[in-house]
Amino acid sequence: MSSDPSPDRPGPPLWLLAELTYRCPLHCVFCYNPVDYARHEDELGTADWLRVLREARALGAVQCGFSGGEPLLRDDLEELVAEARRLGYYTNLLTSGVGLTRERAAALKAAGLDHVQLSFQDSTREMNDFLSHTRTFDLKQRVAGLLKEQGWPMVMNVVIHRLNIDHIDRIIAMAADCGAEYLELANTQYYSWAMLNRDQLLPTRAQLVEAERVTDDWRRRLDGRMRIFFVAPDYHEGTVKRCVNGWGSTMLTVAPDGAMLPCHTARMLPGLQFPNVRETSVEQGWYASDGFQRYRGTGWMKEPCRSCEHKERDLGGCRCQAWMLTQDAEAADPACTRSPHHGAVRSAVDAAESRIQFTERAMPRERPLIYRDRANSLRWADAPLQPARADGSAAD
Ligand code: SF4
Numbered sequence: 571m572s573s574d575p576s577p578d579r580p581g582p583p584l585w586l587l588a589e590l591t592y593r594c595p596l597h598c599v600f601c602y603n604p605v606d607y608a609r610h611e612d613e614l615g616t617a618d619w620l621r622v623l624r625e626a627r628a629l630g631a632v633q634c635g636f637s638g639g640e641p642l643l644r645d646d647l648e649e650l651v652a653e654a655r656r657l658g659y660y661t662n663l664l665t666s667g668v669g670l671t672r673e674r675a676a677a678l679k680a681a682g683l684d685h686v687q688l689s690f691q692d693s694t695r696e697m698n699d700f701l702s703h704t705r706t707f708d709l710k711q712r713v714a715g716l717l718k719e720q721g722w723p724m725v726m727n728v729v730i731h732r733l734n735i736d737h738i739d740r741i742i743a744m745a746a747d748c749g750a751e752y753l754e755l756a757n758t759q760y761y762s763w764a765m766l767n768r769d770q771l772l773p774t775r776a777q778l779v780e781a782e783r784v785t786d787d788w789r790r791r792l793d794g795r796m797r798i799f800f801v802a803p804d805y806h807e808g809t810v811k812r813c814v815n816g817w818g819s820t821m822l823t824v825a826p827d828g829a830m831l832p833c834h835t836a837r838m839l840p841g842l843q844f845p846n847v848r849e850t851s852v853e854q855g856w857y858a859s860d861g862f863q864r865y866r867g868t869g870w871m872k873e874p875c876r877s878c879e880h881k882e883r884d885l886g887g888c889r890c891q892a893w894m895l896t897q898d899a900e901a902a903d904p905a906c907t908r909s910p911h912h913g914a915v916r917s918a919v920d921a922a923e924s925r926i927q928f929t930e931r932a933m934p935r936e937r938p939l940i941y942r943d944r945a946n947s948l949r950w951a952d953a954p955l956q957p958a959r960a961d962g963s964a965a966d
């Protein structure tokens with residue numbers, strides 16, 4: 571492992587997120603991949619990924635998540651997992667399940683894959699398939715069975731928003747039926763595609779309160795047989811969290827084209843140069859690049875964060891959210907009630923309150939959702955990341 575005598579040197583990355591590809595058979599309206607992903611499709615080859623795994627491990631990374639897009643679209647996934655395991659990582663596959671056959675599951679198990687996070691869009695076939703613009707609900711049920719066959723601990727992940735939050739009781743029941751050990755109910759974070767579709771996805775306060783009540787009720791009934799994580803939405807909380815546990819502190823994302831990023835959406839920020847593993851070592855990129863140095867710690871802050879007693883705890887929140895909502899990446903995250911721009915978040919939440927309750931059928935006619943696909947990626951690549959208007963154009 572790399573050692574460094576300087577007390578000021580940041581610690582090493584602990585978690586490597588290997589985004590193997592932006593290709594994905596699904597088209598989720600809340601997809602976390604960058605809206606302009608179609609501009610970054612030049613994927614690293616196997617040899618480059620093997621080098622990234624070795625270099626990040628040598629720095630000190632202990633956990634490796636294989637993600638995408640859909641990582642199962644890579645033919646070398648088994649080889650990469652085997653190498654990660656050999657190097658001593660705890661390995662995790664984040665997947666929609668599309669492409670996981672019984673044979674492939676057995677091969678990944680033999681390669682040493684430690685656990686799998688399977689995403690569902692909803693507990694109903696109609697909404698699952700509507701949100702992903704695919705017919706994948708039945709397939710996901712089969713994949714859940716394959717995961718249990720291989721004896722993996724199963725994490726089921728469901729992104730929660732206005733269109734499925736009222737199904738939370740059935741979602742939890744479905745996860746329990748599938749034998750999931752963990753259920754992550756992740757309230758939508760409004761970046762990337764979710765930001766384009768924010769007006770349709772933002773739930774009301776009443777929906778959230780009810781969802782938390784139902785979740786607590788299930789926790790009591792399950793009595794620890796399945797752990798449920800309800801990830802609270804920062805738009806409604808008025809407080810912010812450390813984004814990715816602190817910029818350049820814990821998480822290293824390597825995008826499909828080799829860009830090294832502190833978080834998977836950081837490339838949207840203006841004026842930042844991020845290193846690429848095709849041109850630099852992981853060590854050099856992590857410790858010495860402007861992209862990773864810029865927002866480390868608290869030295870970059872301006873008011874109100876600079877003199878705030880919470881600055882070490884939350885590090886001023888999310889830089890991408892600050893940029894999207896204020897066009898100033900050094901501003902306090904507007905989800906914080908102390909931010910002078912908090913009104914941007916409050917007005918979105920208030921608008922969600924006043925909006926009519928869309929039915930699943932009426933909503934798309936009211937304002938079309940923007941699906942994550944290549945054509946939309948190219949169309950929206952240069953648009954400011956703000957919710958789309960009803961006529962399909964970007965907001966001012
Ligand atoms: S969120 Fe949906 S579209 Fe985006 S990578 Fe995951 S499965 Fe694919």
Ligand code: SF4
Nearest residue numbers: 875878880881886906
């Ligand atoms: S003002 Fe800044 S440091 Fe203080 S709580 Fe808000 S985001 Fe955190």
